[in-house]
Amino acid sequence: MRGEPVEGELAGLAGPDGRRASSGASPQTAERSPRHGVRVVVDRALCVAFAECVGVAATAFELDQQENVAVVLDPESVDVETLKAAARACPVSAIALFDADGAEIPL
Numbered sequence: 412m413r414g415e416p417v418e419g420e421l422a423g424l425a426g427p428d429g430r431r432a433s434s435g436a437s438p439q440t441a442e443r444s445p446r447h448g449v450r451v452v453v454d455r456a457l458c459v460a461f462a463e464c465v466g467v468a469a470t471a472f473e474l475d476q477q478e479n480v481a482v483v484l485d486p487e488s489v490d491v492e493t494l495k496a497a498a499r500a501c502p503v504s505a506i507a508l509f510d511a512d513g514a515e516i517p518l
């Protein structure tokens with residue numbers, strides 16, 4: 412089950428530039444795009460590393476080879492529709508998109 416990400420967890424993931432490194436042990440990864448304002452969250456507990464998201468948006472997602480889960484790479488490198496398509500392609504619904512107000516964006 413996927414829920415609204417906990418802000419404290421997300422804040423702990425972001426670096427000084429607001430972007431997150433592409434690997435880590437946290438159960439979630441997130442990154443807010445300054446261009447289109449969409450926050451992308453991958454639920455690492457759900458991800459089964461099929462890489463459909465990478466296939467749709469290879470510059471936005473990558474597979475962490477050590478942990479074998481998807482991580483958010485550079486979501487602003489693609490438009491919102493491509494992020495939605497990548498999220499829809501996930502067979503386990505591990506990807507969620509949130510707008511600047513924190514509301515989940517329908518896929």
Ligand code: SF4
Nearest residue numbers: 458459461462464501
């Ligand atoms: S498509 Fe879903 S399950 Fe596959 S790597 Fe991406 S997030 Fe993980």
